[in-house]
Amino acid sequence: MSDVYVPPGGPPQDGPPDPRILQVVGEEGIRKLLSLHYKNLEETSIRDMFAKDMENAAQRAADFFIQILGGTPYYSQKNGPPRMRQRHLPFPITEESRQVWLDCFRQAMKDLPFPEEYRQNFDDFLESFSAWMVNRKS
Numbered sequence: 001m002s003d004v005y006v007p008p009g010g011p012p013q014d015g016p017p018d019p020r021i022l023q024v025v026g027e028e029g030i031r032k033l034l035s036l037h038y039k040n041l042e043e044t045s046i047r048d049m050f051a052k053d054m055e056n057a058a059q060r061a062a063d064f065f066i067q068i069l070g071g072t073p074y075y076s077q078k079n080g081p082p083r084m085r086q087r088h089l090p091f092p093i094t095e096e097s098r099q100v101w102l103d104c105f106r107q108a109m110k111d112l113p114f115p116e117e118y119r120q121n122f123d124d125f126l127e128s129f130s131a132w133m134v135n136r137k138s
């Protein structure tokens with residue numbers, strides 16, 4: 001992996017999203033949100049990066065989001081420390097594929113629908129965290 005790219009901004013500095021989101025949306029809401037996101041990814045140019053079983057992948061990601069929103073640490077209980085940038089390194093993530101990924105997430109937020117008062121806060125998190133997942137120049 002000699003061609004790994006490190007975003008000059010470094011790791012995100014702004015912390016997790018607002019924990020009130022989990023209180024309002026609930027675990028089931030977060031699971032539904034990630035399920036919608038992964039369903040949207042099915043139809044994109046980056047689909048082949050993901051495993052065949054998208055629903056399984058969606059629920060691993062939901063475990064992570066519930067955890068960072070201050071809920072039960074399902075992700076670490078099942079998989080150990082998150083180390084997300086490292087876990088994403090085997091997948092060649094460019095700025096272009098990040099935009100496809102973000103579009104799918106934002107569409108899922110519309111369809112859920114995600115509570116309006118926390119939309120900006122959650123979107124800011126997705127922006128900065130996903131920027132740190134970029135690991136290839138092109």
Ligand code: HEM
Pocket residue numbers: 046049050051052057060061062064079084087088091093094097098101102125126127129130133
């Ligand atoms: C806010 C940013 C992101 C978060 C919080 C996030 C979270 C996660 C989590 C929790 C997993 C499961 C890791 C595991 O245990 O194996 C995962 C897997 C993955 N993510 Fe992300 N991710 C983000 C951004 C991205 C972006 C931008 C891409 C690509 C454009 C991406 C592509 C993938 C792929 C390909 C996998 C493997 C899925 C599979 O198992 O099939 N992620 N992500």
